[in-house]
Amino acid sequence: MDIDVNGTRRAVDCEAATPLLWVLRDHLNLTGTRFGCGIGACGACTVHMDGAAVRSCVLPVSAIADRRVTTIEALGAGDAHPLQRAWIELQVPQCGYCQSGMLMAAAALLAATPTPSDAQIDAAITNVCRCGTYPRIRAAIRLAAVSPVSAPSP
Structure with missing residues (x-):
């Protein structure tokens, strides 16, 4: 296939x-x-x-x-996606295990809703972070929302 x-x-x-x-x-x-x-x-x-x-x-x-x-x-092939830059700037990951899935969920959210509210972020980001970095995740999504988000990847 x-x-x-x-x-x-x-x-x-x-x-x-x-x-x-x-x-x-x-x-x-x-x-x-x-x-x-x-x-x-x-x-x-x-x-x-x-x-x-x-x-x-x-x-x-x-x-x-x-x-x-x-x-x-x-995601961000060739140049870091605004979410990846925000993740680094705000030091979101701790163990990092959930981060690829978290970034992909956040990228889909921003592509559909360029400036999401906290309630929209909470509704869209249902991924589990065992380290509990949810406040930093939300802050990074808000930071990336004010940056130009690239068109969705192919």
Whole structure:
């Protein structure tokens, strides 16, 4: 089966029910997307499908045949995305495990809602951060919102 990942059509040889997460990590060697819970609850595996944030651990690869998938590897490719700059400036990560999924969820939010309220941030960012950096995450999203956000990645 062929899938579009980060703007490139890629052939993958796997069963249709294989979760997208494992196709990305094991077949395409895109290891920025993390495994957290395996049930779509924690958000460590968040990627974009046609620009929307989705949990790749519960999404069968067959569901993306005609869709575009964007991973953390493509966010800000060539130049840091405003969210990545804000994450660094405000020292958001502690352990960093959830950060790729958190950044992808935040990027989808800003693409849909360029200047979100705190309530909109809280509603959109349902990812789990075990270190509890939520106040810094919210502040970084607000900081990135005042920076020009690049068009969504391919």
